[in-house]
Amino acid sequence: MRGFELKIAWRHLIKSHGQTELTVGAVAVGVLLVVFLSSLINGLQIGLVEDVVGSIPHISVQAASPNAKPLWRITDKPSMSTLEKMTTRSKRIGEWERMQAAIAAIPGVRVVAPAVEGDGLVTRGAMTVGARVIGVIPDEQIRVISLKNRIVEGDFTKVDAQNIAIGTKMADDLGVKVGNRLRVTSNLGVTESFRVAAIFDMGIEQINETAVYMGLEAAQAMFKLGKDVTNIHIRSAEMYDANAIANHIRGITTLTVTSWMESNVSFLDTMRMQNTAAAIIQGMTLMASAFGVASVMIVFVVQKSKDIGILKSMGATCKQIRRVFILEGLGVGLGGALLGSGIGSGLCFLVTSLKIPGQMFGGKQATIIPMQFDLNYVLLASVVALAMGLVASIIPAHRAAKLDPVEAIRQG
Amino acid sequence: MTPIVEAVELSKSYGDEIKTWALRGVDFRIDQGEFIAIVGASGSGKSTLLNLVGALDRPSAGAIYIDGTETSTLDDSGLARLRGDTIGFVFQFHYLLAEFNVLENAMMPLWIRRRVSKDDRKWVKELLDRVGLGGKFKSKPAELSGGQQQRVAIVRALANRPKLILADEPTGNLDSQNGALVFELLTELNRELGIAFMLVTHDDRLACKAQRIVAMEDGNIAADYKVDQVEAASHSALAG
Ligand SMILES: Nc1ncnc2c1ncn2[C@@H]1O[C@H](COP(=O)(O)OP(=O)(O)O)[C@@H](O)[C@H]1O
Ligand SMILES: [Mg+2]
Numbered sequence A: 001m002r003g004f005e006l007k008i009a010w011r012h013l014i015k016s017h018g019q020t021e022l023t024v025g026a027v028a029v030g031v032l033l034v035v036f037l038s039s040l041i042n043g044l045q046i047g048l049v050e051d052v053v054g055s056i057p058h059i060s061v062q063a064a065s066p067n068a069k070p071l072w073r074i075t076d077k078p079s080m081s082t083l084e085k086m087t088t089r090s091k092r093i094g095e096w097e098r099m100q101a102a103i104a105a106i107p108g109v110r111v112v113a114p115a116v117e118g119d120g121l122v123t124r125g126a127m128t129v130g131a132r133v134i135g136v137i138p139d140e141q142i143r144v145i146s147l148k149n150r151i152v153e154g155d156f157t158k159v160d161a162q163n164i165a166i167g168t169k170m171a172d173d174l175g176v177k178v179g180n181r182l183r184v185t186s187n188l189g190v191t192e193s194f195r196v197a198a199i200f201d202m203g204i205e206q207i208n209e210t211a212v213y214m215g216l217e218a219a220q221a222m223f224k225l226g227k228d229v230t231n232i233h234i235r236s237a238e239m240y241d242a243n244a245i246a247n248h249i250r251g252i253t254t255l256t257v258t259s260w261m262e263s264n265v266s267f268l269d270t271m272r273m274q275n276t277a278a279a280i281i282q283g284m285t286l287m288a289s290a291f292g293v294a295s296v297m298i299v300f301v302v303q304k305s306k307d308i309g310i311l312k313s314m315g316a317t318c319k320q321i322r323r324v325f326i327l328e329g330l331g332v333g334l335g336g337a338l339l340g341s342g343i344g345s346g347l348c349f350l351v352t353s354l355k356i357p358g359q360m361f362g363g364k365q366a367t368i369i370p371m372q373f374d375l376n377y378v379l380l381a382s383v384v385a386l387a388m389g390l391v392a393s394i395i396p397a398h399r400a401a402k403l404d405p406v407e408a409i410r411q412g
Numbered sequence B: 001m002t003p004i005v006e007a008v009e010l011s012k013s014y015g016d017e018i019k020t021w022a023l024r025g026v027d028f029r030i031d032q033g034e035f036i037a038i039v040g041a042s043g044s045g046k047s048t049l050l051n052l053v054g055a056l057d058r059p060s061a062g063a064i065y066i067d068g069t070e071t072s073t074l075d076d077s078g079l080a081r082l083r084g085d086t087i088g089f090v091f092q093f094h095y096l097l098a099e100f101n102v103l104e105n106a107m108m109p110l111w112i113r114r115r116v117s118k119d120d121r122k123w124v125k126e127l128l129d130r131v132g133l134g135g136k137f138k139s140k141p142a143e144l145s146g147g148q149q150q151r152v153a154i155v156r157a158l159a160n161r162p163k164l165i166l167a168d169e170p171t172g173n174l175d176s177q178n179g180a181l182v183f184e185l186l187t188e189l190n191r192e193l194g195i196a197f198m199l200v201t202h203d204d205r206l207a208c209k210a211q212r213i214v215a216m217e218d219g220n221i222a223a224d225y226k227v228d229q230v231e232a233a234s235h236s237a238l239a240g
Helices: A004-014 A019-053 A080-088 A096-104 A138-144 A168-174 A205-210 A216-222 A239-250 A265-303 A305-313 A318-352 A375-402 A405-410 B046-053 B076-086 B102-113 B118-130 B146-158 B176-193 B229-239
Strands: A059-062 A109-124 A127-136 A151-154 A163-167 A181-186 A191-200 A211-215 A231-236 A256-259 A355-361 A364-367 B005-014 B020-030 B035-040 B061-066 B087-090 B164-168 B196-200 B212-217 B220-226
Touching: A004 A318, A004 B102, A019 A265, A019 A318, A019 A375, A059 A239, A096 A109, A096 A231, A109 A138, A109 A168, A109 A216, A127 A138, A127 A168, A127 A181, A127 A205, A127 A216, A138 A211, A138 A231, A163 A168, A163 A181, A163 A205, A168 A191, A168 A205, A191 A211, A191 A216, A205 A211, A211 A216, A231 A239, A239 A256, A265 A305, A265 A318, A265 A375, A305 A318, A305 A405, A305 B076, A318 A375, A318 B076, B005 B046, B020 B046, B020 B061, B020 B220, B035 B046, B035 B176, B046 B061, B046 B164, B046 B196, B076 B087, B076 B102, B087 B146, B102 B118, B102 B146, B118 B146, B146 B164, B146 B176, B164 B176, B176 B196
Parallel strands: A127 A211, A163 A191, B035 B196, B035 B212, B087 B164, B164 B196
Antiparallel strands: A059 A231, A059 A256, A109 A127, A109 A181, A109 A231, A151 A191, A163 A211, A181 A191, A355 A364, B005 B020, B005 B061, B212 B220
16 A cells, blocks of 8 residues: 555545544444443443342352252241251261362362351340351451442451351341340250341342351351361352352262352343343444445445546556545544544443432442443444444445446546 | 557447447557647547547457557556556546645645655646646645646646646636647647647647647548648638
8 A cells, every 4th residue: 555545535534524424423323332331231230240149159069958948049937947957957068178178279269168057046035037047257258258348337357156247137127236145046956145246238138137147166066067067168260160160169079069150040141131132232233333334435435436537547446446445434433433432431431420329339329320331342342343434335445446437537 | 669559440339238339440559749639529439539548448349559568468457557657637627636735636646656756746846837836736626727727637647757648628628718728738748748648629720739630430530640730820820
């Protein structure tokens, strides 16, 4: 290329009497939509995933009997007899430190923490509620599930043999605050008195209503497990690696291994469907933009047919003429990418900065629409915009290249 | 001396089902430095001949050699390059590109064909000076008069130092006074630069100033003769 094509394309673009603005606008709208919609859906999904995955381990290894249900699936009010049935069959994980070390060695595993889970009751005065007792090492538990923004009151790290953490719902039901005392009875009949050290909000009603966190040793004593535990909780570095890691663990143990992805199949399906729907909308918008650009460019080629004819008479080859219009398409794509991603990003930040006055969420001021802006969307949309410009210019460029100079000039 | 253009049995038809023969087997040659006027009634095939001679179109039958190359041996890019290197076109309308100024328009053939050297720039500027547009380099085509626009088109045709300029009714869109001036300019450039000119005109008085007149009739060359300059002078005296 000798710069001739670039000179012509550039002049056409900057002196087009509105066509450039129109086509750049069409591309920009497509790009804007991609950036905005992606950020919106990503933001919504991060919130949803955070709700679902934030309060449970990515992977859980459990010694529980097959009919023991995870906490968040219990729907009926627990009674002592059903609770007993569920846990009397439960087994235990002995020598769990070896298992812990083996799992920690699996690539992609970030934290491995032991836990004791069992059912029980919480009593305050005359009031009694059902409970899911979870014995943990608090410093490790904090790293397994994201508790940081979920503690409403108190300090979770204080959880030990005398201190427990309960959910907001249970605290409300029993009318307790941090510092109050409660009695916890395991389904094996062991009762202990505890001080409430922290109140949490996991974002899931069931957990807020029934979960009681206490120190690992305290729970081991309440369920008469000695040094054994019932669960091993795992956090993976990448939460979507959970299935692969779960399969890996199944290779080294016969215990029940569950990943969050396996217990939330329908949730993941919904997300996948959302993503597909968004991709279709984005694809159709981009196509509409591309058609718009192509049709404006075809009109432009017709308007410029005399110029094309005269350039050919001066020795411009078909290839050169084609390149002129391809460059124009790319220029429109580039302009649209810059404009669209600029406005799109700006809009994302604007919407993100709209806060609901006074309302807090996860320790931060709640946003009206949770948007998660990602530079990758801008890059993706820009690549797509360039590709669009290219595709949209193929037919117009071909027409220009094939234009018969004699005809073009004869119709003067 | 090899001719710049040599046409053998050159024919051109238009249309598929009903063929119109615009040229019917024309034999024709142009030598270096010639100044040829093509005359003839409208529809007699003048433009068709010019387009074939300029490699802007391909003949339906016969052969044409431009600067020694038979055009049917070239693909479209080859034809384009041949045009860019050896031919300059001037049409009835100036066809200057509206987005570019006078100097840029005149440089266009150079941009298309090669990297522009200092020499090239100087040459184009000198030509613009020569045709009286020295002060108008930065003007846009729309800011010029019809005669000035046509002068820019002439300089543009000369920019690549072609061997042959083809002009299809270059004065057809100008008033007679401006037309005469442009014609005068073309004859002067022919003498100064030694480039061959072949131009179509309806104006017999202008045609008489050429060295050679080719008269077209119904797709054939009806007459092809050298003009006796003395006789031409008397002709124009009589006509004037
Ligand atoms: N593209 C075309 N399609 C059909 N007929 C054409 C075309 N170009 C020229 N002709 C016909 O060819 C003949 C010669 O045309 P042309 O060379 O333009 O004549 P001139 O320039 O002498 O007026 C005319 O009859 C014209 O109608
Ligand atoms: Mg004609």
